[in-house]
Amino acid sequence: MDGFSIVLIVVGILAVMVLLAGVKTVPQGHNYTVERFGRYTRTLKPGLNIIVPFIDGVGRKLNMMEQVLDVPHQEVITKDNASITADGVTFYQILDAAQAAYEISNLEQGVLNLTMTNIRSVMGSLDLDELLSNRDEINSRVLRVVDAAVSPWGVKITRIEIKDIEPPRDLVDAMGRQMKAERDRRAVILEAEGQRQAQILKAEGEKQAQVLEAEGRREAAFRDAEARERSAEAEAKATEMVSEAIAKGDVQAINYFVANNYVKALEKIASAPNQKVLMLPLEAANVIGALGGVAEIAREAFGGDAPRRNAPGRPPSTRSES
Numbered sequence: 056m057d058g059f060s061i062v063l064i065v066v067g068i069l070a071v072m073v074l075l076a077g078v079k080t081v082p083q084g085h086n087y088t089v090e091r092f093g094r095y096t097r098t099l100k101p102g103l104n105i106i107v108p109f110i111d112g113v114g115r116k117l118n119m120m121e122q123v124l125d126v127p128h129q130e131v132i133t134k135d136n137a138s139i140t141a142d143g144v145t146f147y148q149i150l151d152a153a154q155a156a157y158e159i160s161n162l163e164q165g166v167l168n169l170t171m172t173n174i175r176s177v178m179g180s181l182d183l184d185e186l187l188s189n190r191d192e193i194n195s196r197v198l199r200v201v202d203a204a205v206s207p208w209g210v211k212i213t214r215i216e217i218k219d220i221e222p223p224r225d226l227v228d229a230m231g232r233q234m235k236a237e238r239d240r241r242a243v244i245l246e247a248e249g250q251r252q253a254q255i256l257k258a259e260g261e262k263q264a265q266v267l268e269a270e271g272r273r274e275a276a277f278r279d280a281e282a283r284e285r286s287a288e289a290e291a292k293a294t295e296m297v298s299e300a301i302a303k304g305d306v307q308a309i310n311y312f313v314a315n316n317y318v319k320a321l322e323k324i325a326s327a328p329n330q331k332v333l334m335l336p337l338e339a340a341n342v343i344g345a346l347g348g349v350a351e352i353a354r355e356a357f358g359g360d361a362p363r364r365n366a367p368g369r370p371p372s373t374r375s376e377s
Contacts, residue, residue, distance in 0.1 A: 076108035151209025
């Protein structure tokens with residue numbers, strides 16, 4: 056092999072080396088910064104990129120995907136001087152590779168320290184009860200503060216979550232006793248309220264029953280009075296009719312009236328509860344005579360052809376025979 060061939064081989068090797076030095080492949084989700092003599096010039100995007108060999112060089116390789124950063128446990132003193140332990144997690148994403156590479160020397164450490172500091176600041180401004188019940192508000196407040204602080208670094212804080220809040224053991228026991236006492240108090244109040252409501256409903260029911268009973272008695276008295284009034288009117292009407300019959304000389308009507316009252320009187324005597332055997336020696340002829348008077352009235356009312364009796368029947372006698 057002569058000298059010319061050796062020179063060609065060397066030139067070929069140098070050309071390959073120059074080509075490899077000038078071609079850069081950036082994977083998806085990453086950005087590379089380009090430095091020329093130590094100074095930032097531009098940013099290489101994902102894909103195939105060409106740079107000036109031996110003059111330009113890759114400075115920083117940055118991950119542009121959203122990343123997760125664990126926040127370790129730390130002690131926090133609340134507003135009411137309660138000592139607790141809290142940890143969390145931070146999600147962030149690099150938006151500007153140049154700022155993330157050259158505005159801060161250690162990006163992850165800076166985001167972590169900011170998150171821890173602001174968690175202590177926000178939690179320290181709240182009471183323990185507010186701290187345990189307002190976790191979403193704590194996350195929002197810490198997120199706003201940290202995101203504003205890392206904005207000059209070309210970083211976006213997408214989410215900050217508080218994972219665990221651990222109060223001291225004695226404080227947890229005291230809170231448990233407090234919750235139990237509060238539940239017992241509520242149970243006693245609810246039981247007393249239920250008994251009170253039951254007594255009120257019972258009293259209302261008794262009052263309503265008494266009102267309805269009084270209404271029933273009033274209605275019954277009204278009905279009884281009305282019945283007595285109707286009976287009195289009927290009796291007065293019957294008496295008036297008998298008086299008119301007497302005035303007209305209708306003896307049969309008088310016989311019917313007297314016989315009807317006579318039979319009713321006997322019915323009342325026979326139906327008395329203290330009367331077991333009733334023995335009344337009555338004149339059968341007198342009762343038959345009264346019934347004959349009823350028959351005469353019927354003939355006159357329906358226009359019968361049977362001859363009338365000349366002698367009017369006399370009312371039955373109630374004398375007892377010895």
